[in-house]
Amino acid sequence: MSNKHSSALWIAQSAAIAALYVVLTLIFAPISFGEMQVRISEALTIFPLFTPAAIPGLFVGCVLGNLLGGAIPLDVIFGSLATLIGAVGGYLLRKNRWLVPLPTVLSNTIIVPFVLRYGYGVELPIVLMMVYVAVGEIISCYGLGELLATVLQKHPTIFGNKAK
Numbered sequence: 001m002s003n004k005h006s007s008a009l010w011i012a013q014s015a016a017i018a019a020l021y022v023v024l025t026l027i028f029a030p031i032s033f034g035e036m037q038v039r040i041s042e043a044l045t046i047f048p049l050f051t052p053a054a055i056p057g058l059f060v061g062c063v064l065g066n067l068l069g070g071a072i073p074l075d076v077i078f079g080s081l082a083t084l085i086g087a088v089g090g091y092l093l094r095k096n097r098w099l100v101p102l103p104t105v106l107s108n109t110i111i112v113p114f115v116l117r118y119g120y121g122v123e124l125p126i127v128l129m130m131v132y133v134a135v136g137e138i139i140s141c142y143g144l145g146e147l148l149a150t151v152l153q154k155h156p157t158i159f160g161n162k163a164k
Helices: 003-027 040-049 054-068 073-092 102-120 126-153
Strands: none
Touching: 003 040, 003 054, 040 054, 040 073, 040 102, 040 126, 054 073, 073 102, 102 126
């Protein structure tokens, strides 16, 4: 594959992932935001297993999803950084499929409750919000994300890759 074709594929994959993240966040907006959330779009954080283009795709998708979903600037910045940290960590752990979702679960569990407290004024204890966020992330990233990975591994050419 030529460098030009490879670059175009990388950009297309990244843009498609960002668009899909935004659409899923907004379609499921009632459960995508708040102290008790299951952000269905976080299932896409399994994509670093298949392509490095997922890193900017997930980050841009999260930024846009948060902006279009009405999030405050603090949430747009730090919530999106949590997803970026998770995507980079997932890519670094891609040799072990079962570890790929872990950085996203951890980064959101640590960061999002502070955004909820100091950005939105949610009065619940930080530790309780960490539990809520962790449960939502585990459902999205490990439940839905692993299901998605199972399906995608049966169709490796979707990302232009050989079977993993």
